[in-house]
Amino acid sequence: xxxxxxxxxxxxxxxxLPILIHLIHLHRRRTVEWAATRxxxxxxxxxxxxxxxxxxxxxxxxxxxxAALILMVCRPLAGGLLGFxxxxxxxxxxLLDRSASMEQQNLSTGVSKRxxxxxxLSEALEKAYRxxxxxxxxxxxxxxxxxxxxxxxxxxxxTSQGTDTTADLPGLLQDALDYTTANKTGRTDIWIVSDxxxxxxxxxxxxxETLRSGFSLLPGVKFHLLTYPGPAxxxxxxxxxxxxxxxxxxxxxxxxDLNVTPTITPKTRSLFPSELPIRFVINGSxxxxxxxxxxxxLAIKGHTIPLGSGSIRGWGRIxxxxxxxxADNVWHFVFDAPPVMRSAVISDDPSGIxxxxxxxxxxxxxxxxYQVDLLPSKQVSEIAWDETGLIVxxxxxxxxxxxxxxxxxxxxxEGRSLLFLPPATPAAESFLGISWGAEVNSDPRNSRKHLVxxx
Amino acid sequence: MALPICARQAVIGSVSGLHRSPVRGxxxxxxxxxxxxxxxxxxxxxxxxxxxxxxxxxxxxxADTNLRLIVLLDISGSMNFRNTExxxxxxxxxARKLAGTLAYLAARQGDAVGFWTAGNQGxxxxxxxxxTSLPARRGATHLGTVLDTIGDVQAGGPTTLISSLHxxxxxxxxxxxxxxxxxxFADPAELRSAIQHLRFRKHDVVVxxxxxxxxxxxxxxxxxxxxxxxxxxxxxxxxxxMAAAYRKAFADWTLQIDGIVRSAGIDYLRVMLDENYTEVLTRxxxxxxxxxxxR
Numbered sequence: 001x002x003x004x005x006x007x008x009x010x011x012x013x014x015x016x017l018p019i020l021i022h023l024i025h026l027h028r029r030r031t032v033e034w035a036a037t038r039x040x041x042x043x044x045x046x047x048x049x050x051x052x053x054x055x056x057x058x059x060x061x062x063x064x065x066x067a068a069l070i071l072m073v074c075r076p077l078a079g080g081l082l083g084f085x086x087x088x089x090x091x092x093x094x095l096l097d098r099s100a101s102m103e104q105q106n107l108s109t110g111v112s113k114r115x116x117x118x119x120x121l122s123e124a125l126e127k128a129y130r131x132x133x134x135x136x137x138x139x140x141x142x143x144x145x146x147x148x149x150x151x152x153x154x155x156x157x158x159t160s161q162g163t164d165t166t167a168d169l170p171g172l173l174q175d176a177l178d179y180t181t182a183n184k185t186g187r188t189d190i191w192i193v194s195d196x197x198x199x200x201x202x203x204x205x206x207x208x209e210t211l212r213s214g215f216s217l218l219p220g221v222k223f224h225l226l227t228y229p230g231p232a233x234x235x236x237x238x239x240x241x242x243x244x245x246x247x248x249x250x251x252x253x254x255x256x257d258l259n260v261t262p263t264i265t266p267k268t269r270s271l272f273p274s275e276l277p278i279r280f281v282i283n284g285s286x287x288x289x290x291x292x293x294x295x296x297x298l299a300i301k302g303h304t305i306p307l308g309s310g311s312i313r314g315w316g317r318i319x320x321x322x323x324x325x326x327a328d329n330v331w332h333f334v335f336d337a338p339p340v341m342r343s344a345v346i347s348d349d350p351s352g353i354x355x356x357x358x359x360x361x362x363x364x365x366x367x368x369x370y371q372v373d374l375l376p377s378k379q380v381s382e383i384a385w386d387e388t389g390l391i392v393x394x395x396x397x398x399x400x401x402x403x404x405x406x407x408x409x410x411x412x413x414e415g416r417s418l419l420f421l422p423p424a425t426p427a428a429e430s431f432l433g434i435s436w437g438a439e440v441n442s443d444p445r446n447s448r449k450h451l452v453x454x455x
Numbered sequence: 456m457a458l459p460i461c462a463r464q465a466v467i468g469s470v471s472g473l474h475r476s477p478v479r480g481x482x483x484x485x486x487x488x489x490x491x492x493x494x495x496x497x498x499x500x501x502x503x504x505x506x507x508x509x510x511x512x513x514x515x516x517x518a519d520t521n522l523r524l525i526v527l528l529d530i531s532g533s534m535n536f537r538n539t540e541x542x543x544x545x546x547x548x549x550a551r552k553l554a555g556t557l558a559y560l561a562a563r564q565g566d567a568v569g570f571w572t573a574g575n576q577g578x579x580x581x582x583x584x585x586x587t588s589l590p591a592r593r594g595a596t597h598l599g600t601v602l603d604t605i606g607d608v609q610a611g612g613p614t615t616l617i618s619s620l621h622x623x624x625x626x627x628x629x630x631x632x633x634x635x636x637x638x639x640f641a642d643p644a645e646l647r648s649a650i651q652h653l654r655f656r657k658h659d660v661v662v663x664x665x666x667x668x669x670x671x672x673x674x675x676x677x678x679x680x681x682x683x684x685x686x687x688x689x690x691x692x693x694x695x696x697m698a699a700a701y702r703k704a705f706a707d708w709t710l711q712i713d714g715i716v717r718s719a720g721i722d723y724l725r726v727m728l729d730e731n732y733t734e735v736l737t738r739x740x741x742x743x744x745x746x747x748x749x750r
Contacts, residue, residue: 029680029691035533035546035638036670037683039708040690043700051696 003074011070018062088132089222090186092125093176094148096139096160097194099167100327102228104195104235107324113228114162117193118155121226125151125191133189138175140167140200145179164327167200170207177214180221187220196229235263236276236296237328238320245312245335246367252307254282254335260320262296276320280305283314312337340369344383347394348376349424356392356421380404390417396427397435405431488512522632523569523591524561526554527623528605529637530574531614532685536638538669543728546665547610550636552732553663555605557634560740562598567591569627570601573619573637575612585609591631613685616641620649624656632659639664640685643711650719660721661739664712667728673701 102114398404426436491511537545569591716723
């Protein structure tokens with residue numbers, strides 16, 4: 001037999017509480033001056049055996065009741081003869097929350113919630129089911145079922161390691177439902193290892209109703225929740241709000257805004273240091289500074305790190321000392337000279353498009369470079385597709401399914417911008433369902449044609 | 456008019472009184488004819504009987520005399536019992552009231568009143584030496600002494616009821632009405648023997664058996680430590696476990712007491728401590744008042 005909450009076994013001595021209460025009562029009985037003692041003695045003599053036996057039995061029952069209650073709270077798992085709940089299920093589905101919050105560590109043991117849960121679960125499954133059940137792991141990161149040969153492998157699998165992702169527990173349960181339904185897993189125990197983060201569980205999601213009705217149709221499914229809901233106290237979370245590389249008169253430097261926020265619990269309120277060392281590593285060169293924490297919080301605005309001359313490209317990281325959540329102690333970044341903001345203007349009317357070109361080339365951000373390429377319709381193939389962020393198209397729309405049309409679609413699909421301006425002679429071609437419509441002259445004094453886009 | 460204390464049987468008194476005497480006297484009540492023997496007073500010869508039967512008979516009349524009332528008070532520790540729930544009189548105080556009233560009534564009708572204690576004296580009152588027995592005497596002064604003694608005597612210690620009854624039987628030589636006030640917490644077989652001893656000595660025995668409802672019902676609701684009033688016994692009892700057995704033992708014992716008083720032919724009154732003592736006395740006196748045809 002093993003326990004999912006073995007620490008609560010320390011409460012077992014509480015089972016002796018009824019005996020203690022009995023002894024206290026024995027000494028706190030009220031005193032009665034009694035004349036007919038001879039009948040009391042006679043009654044005591046008559047009842048001696050039965051009364052004592054009854055008292056002992058009641059006391060033992062009370063002790064057992066308290067002990068059973070404590071053992072129940074410890075969540076025992078029993079196999080073999082003790083597993084009187086029906087033996088091993090056919091399938092054990094382990095739903096593992098691999099979100100970053102599961103990496104919170106116990107300061108004294110250095111073990112994360114995920115590791116602790118998996119270790120506990122693997123031991124429990126090993127002892128309770130002894131390899132008689134098929135174990136399948138579905139983790140929140142990959143969301144794909146993976147058969148596990150032995151319960152002890154649970155802690156070693158790549159798909160059971162920590163990630164910096166969030167978890168979608170309703171989705172994970174949907175995966176479990178799909179797997180159970182598709183594979184006809186028979187009697188199934190579903191073990192959920194999670195820290196019950198509200199964002200991961202999304203309790204207001206409408207999917208829970210679907211899940212509830214879905215699982216209600218599967219009679220042999222039992223759920224077990226192995227949870228570590230308490231936030232690990234003493235955690236400081238490093239966050240870089242803004243980081244930029246600037247070139248100035250004194251050379252290139254990195255400017256950053258950082259803040260440190262604590263996870264405060266009543267127990268760990270006093271655990272935070274008054275000063276926090278922050279380490280900056282840029283291209284392998286480390287520097288450090290100490291900053292004062294106020295109520296465990298720290299905010300630094302505009303901290304600059306000089307890069308020296310000529311070095312505007314590289315990598316770096318910012319570190320704070322290890323705490324219960326290692327995932328938010330280090331912030332990695334890379335930097336480089338800002339890329340050129342490149343635009344391409346496709347037009348056969350250079351004079352007409354000149355104002356647009358002037359606007360695109362204007363340095364809206366002085367720290368960046370802007371480049372505008374003017375290409376006539378015959379040189380469309382020369383567009384630098386990978387480097388151009390905005391294409392201004394003032395020639396007839398490309399033919400459907402043409403190579404140019406496909407390139408433009410890919411350009412849009414990558415999140416870049418495309419601006420169509422009416423050509424001198426619009427054709428009937430369409431692009432992604434958009435085509436030029438009839439000319440509308442809304443202002444008779446103005447002889448220019450106005451664009452109407454119509455399907 | 457107050458109810459008199461009447462003797463159930465003839466008593467031998469020293470002066471004339473309200474009670475029938477075993478010796479012949481000069482009252483108006485005819486007793487029997489007796490053959491004339493020389494020396495008898497000729498004035499008592501029944502001439503009419505001589506005329507009818509030609510034999511000499513002497514007419515004899517009943518004699519009325521006073522009685523001796525001995526109040527025997529059990530002063531063992533158990534007489535200090537008081538109901539813990541109702542906070543009423545304790546048993547010895549209740550017995551004092553009954554005993555004192557009876558003594559007063561007896562003295563008022565000219566009877567001699569005596570006093571005996573059964574048990575060792577408890578704590579002495581103001582270091583005053585209190586007699587354990589007073590012989591039966593008439594007179595207001597003696598009544599005062601008896602009443603003072605009844606009021607001063609203290610209960611305590613183990614019971615000596617049986618030995619005291621035997622002692623009383625031996626030492627009270629003349630017929631008397633012996634009124635016992637006790638809880639009778641003694642061995643029934645020994646009690647039977649002691650009462651039979653009193654009866655053997657021709658005493659008219661009356662027992663006021665003083666009990667409390669709490670002692671009979673034993674209706675405690677939680678475990679308690681029971682300390683024996685007559686000794687050092689300490690019983691830790693859970694009423695839930697023991698009440699049934701206790702009540703059974705108590706019922707058996709009362710059945711035995713009933714058997715003893717029935718076989719001994721004595722007057723027996725079971726008195727609850729929550730009863731009004733005047734009602735108890737009225738009941739007792741009425742029960743002893745002879746019917747008009749009985750004499």
